[in-house]
Amino acid sequence: MDTSPIRKIIHIDMDAFYASIEQRDRPELRGKPVVVGGSPHSRGVVATCSYEARPFGIHSAMASHEAYKRCPQAVFVRGNMQKYREVSKGIMDIFYEITDLVEPLSLDEAYLDVTENKLGYPSATYVAREIKKRIKEKTGLNASAGVSYNKFLAKIASDYDKPDGLTVVTPEKAPAFIRELPIGDFRGVGKSTKEKFLEMGVHTGSDLLSWSEEDLVRIFHKRGHTFYNNSRGIDEREVNPYRERKSMGRETTLPHNISEYEDMLPIVKDLLQQVLSRLQADRIRVKCVVLKVKFYDFKQITRRTTLDDPTDDQEVLLAALGEQLEHIASLGREVRLLGVTTSDFHGAGDAAGGRGKVYKTTRYEQLRLF
Amino acid sequence: MHFTIQRDAFVHSVQHVNKAVSSRTTIPILTGIKIEATNYGVTLTGSDSDISIETFIPASDGEKEYVTIKEEGSIVLQARFFAEIVKKLPGEEIEVAVQDQFATTLRSGSVVFNLNGLDPEEYPRLPQLDEDNHFQMPQNLLKDMVRQTVFAVSTQETRPVLTGVNLEGEESELICTATDSHRLAMRKASVETKTGAMSLSNVVIPGKSLNELNKVLEDSTELVDIIVTESQVLFKFENLLFFSRLLDGKYPVTKNMIPDHAKTELVLRTKELLSSLERALLLSREAKNNVINLKTMNNSEIEVSSVSAEVGKVTEKISCDTMEGEELRISFNGKNIMDALKVIDSETIKIRFTGAMSPFTVQPTDHDQMLHLFSPVRTY
Numbered sequence: 001m002d003t004s005p006i007r008k009i010i011h012i013d014m015d016a017f018y019a020s021i022e023q024r025d026r027p028e029l030r031g032k033p034v035v036v037g038g039s040p041h042s043r044g045v046v047a048t049c050s051y052e053a054r055p056f057g058i059h060s061a062m063a064s065h066e067a068y069k070r071c072p073q074a075v076f077v078r079g080n081m082q083k084y085r086e087v088s089k090g091i092m093d094i095f096y097e098i099t100d101l102v103e104p105l106s107l108d109e110a111y112l113d114v115t116e117n118k119l120g121y122p123s124a125t126y127v128a129r130e131i132k133k134r135i136k137e138k139t140g141l142n143a144s145a146g147v148s149y150n151k152f153l154a155k156i157a158s159d160y161d162k163p164d165g166l167t168v169v170t171p172e173k174a175p176a177f178i179r180e181l182p183i184g185d186f187r188g189v190g191k192s193t194k195e196k197f198l199e200m201g202v203h204t205g206s207d208l209l210s211w212s213e214e215d216l217v218r219i220f221h222k223r224g225h226t227f228y229n230n231s232r233g234i235d236e237r238e239v240n241p242y243r244e245r246k247s248m249g250r251e252t253t254l255p256h257n258i259s260e261y262e263d264m265l266p267i268v269k270d271l272l273q274q275v276l277s278r279l280q281a282d283r284i285r286v287k288c289v290v291l292k293v294k295f296y297d298f299k300q301i302t303r304r305t306t307l308d309d310p311t312d313d314q315e316v317l318l319a320a321l322g323e324q325l326e327h328i329a330s331l332g333r334e335v336r337l338l339g340v341t342t343s344d345f346h347g348a349g350d351a352a353g354g355r356g357k358v359y360k361t362t363r364y365e366q367l368r369l370f
Numbered sequence: 371m372h373f374t375i376q377r378d379a380f381v382h383s384v385q386h387v388n389k390a391v392s393s394r395t396t397i398p399i400l401t402g403i404k405i406e407a408t409n410y411g412v413t414l415t416g417s418d419s420d421i422s423i424e425t426f427i428p429a430s431d432g433e434k435e436y437v438t439i440k441e442e443g444s445i446v447l448q449a450r451f452f453a454e455i456v457k458k459l460p461g462e463e464i465e466v467a468v469q470d471q472f473a474t475t476l477r478s479g480s481v482v483f484n485l486n487g488l489d490p491e492e493y494p495r496l497p498q499l500d501e502d503n504h505f506q507m508p509q510n511l512l513k514d515m516v517r518q519t520v521f522a523v524s525t526q527e528t529r530p531v532l533t534g535v536n537l538e539g540e541e542s543e544l545i546c547t548a549t550d551s552h553r554l555a556m557r558k559a560s561v562e563t564k565t566g567a568m569s570l571s572n573v574v575i576p577g578k579s580l581n582e583l584n585k586v587l588e589d590s591t592e593l594v595d596i597i598v599t600e601s602q603v604l605f606k607f608e609n610l611l612f613f614s615r616l617l618d619g620k621y622p623v624t625k626n627m628i629p630d631h632a633k634t635e636l637v638l639r640t641k642e643l644l645s646s647l648e649r650a651l652l653l654s655r656e657a658k659n660n661v662i663n664l665k666t667m668n669n670s671e672i673e674v675s676s677v678s679a680e681v682g683k684v685t686e687k688i689s690c691d692t693m694e695g696e697e698l699r700i701s702f703n704g705k706n707i708m709d710a711l712k713v714i715d716s717e718t719i720k721i722r723f724t725g726a727m728s729p730f731t732v733q734p735t736d737h738d739q740m741l742h743l744f745s746p747v748r749t750y
Contacts, residue, residue: 021527024530025527025530026396027419027615028396028397028419029396075396083527086526086527086528087527087528089528090526090528090529137620138528138529139528139529140530140618140619364659364661364701364747364748364749365747365748365749366552366703366745366747367552367727367745367746367747367748368551368552368745369549369551369552369553369554369627369729369743369744369745370551370622370624370627
């Protein structure tokens with residue numbers, strides 16, 4: 001049993017991040033359903049949509065043409081990732097004003113461990129309110145915050161009262177909070193796991209509590225432990241500020257299906273170049289490259305090649321991908337999506353295979369006026 | 371609608387309003403220029419909903435006839451084509467006539483263009499501004515103030531309010547401030563008000579609007595009227611109205627960022643420092659950080675240096691007119707200082723340092739209407 005004092009974890013999740021930035025910068029979009037993502041006439045998907053679009057049933061990852069069908073009056077906007085990254089950087093800076101224990105999950109989401117914090121506030125609720133206020137002042141955007149004693153509960157809490165919410169789950173309130181929780185909201189429960197649970201008659205946290213750890217592990221293997229613990233409000237994962245990117249990938253849905261090697265290769269080459277330019281900027285070499293293919297019937301496969309030595313050489317990586325692609329092409333099936341992912345990162349010129357970035361000896365920091 | 375108009379006056383006006391038209395707009399009608407003919411003259415309007423420009427060509431100004439109106443009316447024409455076409459028309463006069471279904475004919479010499487117009491009723495009306503908050507200044511002074519501050523606005527979208535220039539006005543003094551949080555440019559001027567006392571606070575005009583305004587401003591002492599409301603600013607010229615949206619949000623209080631003391635104070639020649647920084651930046655640009663080091667030496671000299679790990683190193687000594695206070699080594703973004711030096715029209719400047727890790731100021735020596743503030747770069 002853990003005897004250390006109760007931790008104070010905050011999960012911050014920006015509300016409709018990309019769409020809110022567009023509405024902030026383009027007043028004519030305010031109060032309107034806004035969909036950021038692929039064009040409705042393409043085969044792209046929705047990245048985010050504004051809260052005005054949600055009553056129409058539009059959500060992230062939905063096909064854009066489906067979103068258009070549900071709400072033709074929505075304004076469709078191509079995203080500006082460069083801008084979103086800048087805004088995200090500003091928000092992350094606020095987190096570091098509060099604590100160094102920040103674990104970013106994406107551009108618009110992070111865990112903070114504020115058990116000890118630079119503000120010196122003992123109340124995590126107060127800290128969360130301060131973070132929301134600073135984000136609002138600096139960027140004009142709303143965030144939802146979840147405050148609890150572990151990551152699992154903090155994340156669920158931030159989602160509880162969106163948008164602009166602040167939900168606190170204390171150890172006293174946790175058991176009741178978890179019992180009410182729909183099974184689909186538990187960590188690691190996706191579409192198929194949810195169906196399995198529903199077949200088992202598990203609809204809420206309360207139902208989950210009646211299952212033994214052995215049975216859950218028998219059915220769900222390793223994840224069974226997580227379900228068992230989470231339903232009892234236990235999650236020992238620490239906020240990890242050093243979590244490094246472990247893979248880097250790009251994929252694209254094709255404008256129309258293709259099946260010829262000659263048609264697919266230039267697209268794979270282009271994806272590889274995009275991935276490599278990011279890797280080279282961080283001076284990272286990779287040992288593993290994966291080709292992802294989704295067929296016309298939405299069945300997808302991935303094919304992995306592991307190299308003998310880490311590399312950032314386009315020719316070497318493209319040769320490996322090309323070989324995989326020939327196999328795919330020989331199946332003669334129509335392909336709708338192609339993706340390239342690299343993993344197993346190594347620092348440049350690092351024979352020992354150490355990880356991470358390589359810095360120059362002299363570093364500069366531009367100080368701020370305010 | 372049907373009129374004939376002097377080509378030169380028309381082209382000039384079209385080019386002005388075209389500055390406000392953007393091809394990437396969510397409101398399709400705004401890709402057009404609105405033309406309205408009345409017996410008094412022709413009014414042109416262009417807008418991207420952030421900036422709107424309206425120009426007026428009078429039928430005649432007493433000396434010269436510009437327009438002959440045959441029938442009043444209005445039309446909206448695609449700016450992309452219309453602006454190019456009028457520029458290239460051969461005759462001295464252009465005839466514009468609208469028929470059914472917004473079909474428009476442009477005729478000049480023996481050239482005839484038939485264009486599909488858009489419904490002018492769909493074109494948004496420009497705001498009618500309440501003229502309570504109203505002051506005047508010479509065009510050339512406004513042009514200077516914009517030029518001397520707008521370069522310092524932020525280009526990052528993190529804090530939108532910093533992408534604009536802030537106007538504060540008290541009594542008859544106008545203060546313009548721009549900052550990207552690493553450097554700050556401030557310019558003061560005294561202006562005339564109609565009502566006596568002017569009160570402006572947190573009026574933030576987008577940098578982009580001011581850059582466009584500067585293209586309209588002329589180097590003359592003719593007065594321009596400036597009208598400020600809650601969400602809009604209007605610059606009123608004789609035959610041109612320039613509207614801009616104001617930025618939302620609270621502009622940071624910058625007054626107390628400016629240090630009131632100095633530990634080291636230098637006076638030196640503007641051009642000499644500028645060309646020295648240009649040379650030093652040849653190397654630090656390569657290192658992509660623009661970092662310049664400055665060190666005070668004996669006998670009123672400073673050493674400016676820059677290092678690039680790959681390329682090499684540069685050092686240069688500059689003698690100052692005067693040097694007072696403590697010894698100093700400091701690093702800063704040389705590009706930022708250069709931007710400021712380029713807009714200082716005085717021959718000598720005064721630099722006041724407050725320590726290696728604290729902000730410093732650069733000012734002209736011959737007046738106190740301008741101040742530039744910088745935060746240094748920490749090296750480790």
